[in-house]
Amino acid sequence: MRWLSFERDGNTTFGYVTADGDGVVDVGARSDFAGLRQAIEADALGSLPSQCGDEADLPLADITYAPTITDPKKILCVGLNYKAHQQETGRGGEGVPTIFARFAAAQVAHNQPMIQPRESETLDFEGEIAMIIGHGGRRISRADAMQHVAGFGIYNDGSVREYQRHTSQFTPGKNFMATGGFGPWMMTVDEIGDLSQMEITTRLNGEVMQNAKAELLVHGFEELIEFCSTFIELEPGDVIVTGTPGGVGAARKPPVFMKHGDLIEIEVTPIGVLSNPVLAEN
Numbered sequence: 001m002r003w004l005s006f007e008r009d010g011n012t013t014f015g016y017v018t019a020d021g022d023g024v025v026d027v028g029a030r031s032d033f034a035g036l037r038q039a040i041e042a043d044a045l046g047s048l049p050s051q052c053g054d055e056a057d058l059p060l061a062d063i064t065y066a067p068t069i070t071d072p073k074k075i076l077c078v079g080l081n082y083k084a085h086q087q088e089t090g091r092g093g094e095g096v097p098t099i100f101a102r103f104a105a106a107q108v109a110h111n112q113p114m115i116q117p118r119e120s121e122t123l124d125f126e127g128e129i130a131m132i133i134g135h136g137g138r139r140i141s142r143a144d145a146m147q148h149v150a151g152f153g154i155y156n157d158g159s160v161r162e163y164q165r166h167t168s169q170f171t172p173g174k175n176f177m178a179t180g181g182f183g184p185w186m187m188t189v190d191e192i193g194d195l196s197q198m199e200i201t202t203r204l205n206g207e208v209m210q211n212a213k214a215e216l217l218v219h220g221f222e223e224l225i226e227f228c229s230t231f232i233e234l235e236p237g238d239v240i241v242t243g244t245p246g247g248v249g250a251a252r253k254p255p256v257f258m259k260h261g262d263l264i265e266i267e268v269t270p271i272g273v274l275s276n277p278v279l280a281e282n
Helices: 036-041 048-052 083-089 142-148 221-231
Strands: 002-008 011-017 023-026 075-079 098-102 114-116 127-133 149-157 180-188 199-204 207-213 239-241 263-269 272-280
Touching: 002 023, 002 036, 011 048, 127 199, 127 221, 127 263, 142 149, 142 221, 149 239, 149 263, 149 272, 180 272, 221 239
Parallel strands: 075 239, 114 272
Antiparallel strands: 002 011, 002 180, 011 023, 075 098, 127 149, 127 239, 149 180, 199 207, 199 263, 263 272
């Protein structure tokens, strides 16, 4: 199923796409759950469709999206997790994942503008697969890791390179407001099929900038769960953003950064397309 968060009547709610793909069932209006994270926390995604049915409350085309998980307790991002990206940056290869944090306040939804901040003209794209935790745990083994996953989504880890490179710490450049695109929805694992064949394609104004399959991840999904759960307890609704392929704008000659009026699209097959216009901050 495809689960999403969206705005309705001035409130943030959540639901799923109907079987015909044209409508959305507003589960927030039909249940006691405040949001998608809370439904995941209660292990309710399996039972809610039978409770709420498949009659659409509104057309999918009319949805105003919110970030897929609006209030994750943790967003753990993985850097340098494709060989091509390691090669173009000259970094990585230490044998363990590079992990940094994003904050929920910096996220932006599908179809909403990514903001190029007034402080810098170096806003870069990073198309990524997002893994959403379903069952929490500490020190999760690789063998058990996929039992802890609720589904996968699409992330654009928009990066203000100038601020990312001020020091060896990534945090400022990875957390400018409205730079972390997350959407349009989470697809449950059972609908994806072979996870290694998920394919990322990043398009800037229609031109392909990045393309790779998940099988090329240096540190795979299971390893990332094992590693992250070693140092912190993973909780339902947590998001692990698994890394970007080669082709980022900063590594191109000349560099290509996002600017006002651009359209950035991240497609992950078979999940869908995350699309954001780029807007310069006043």
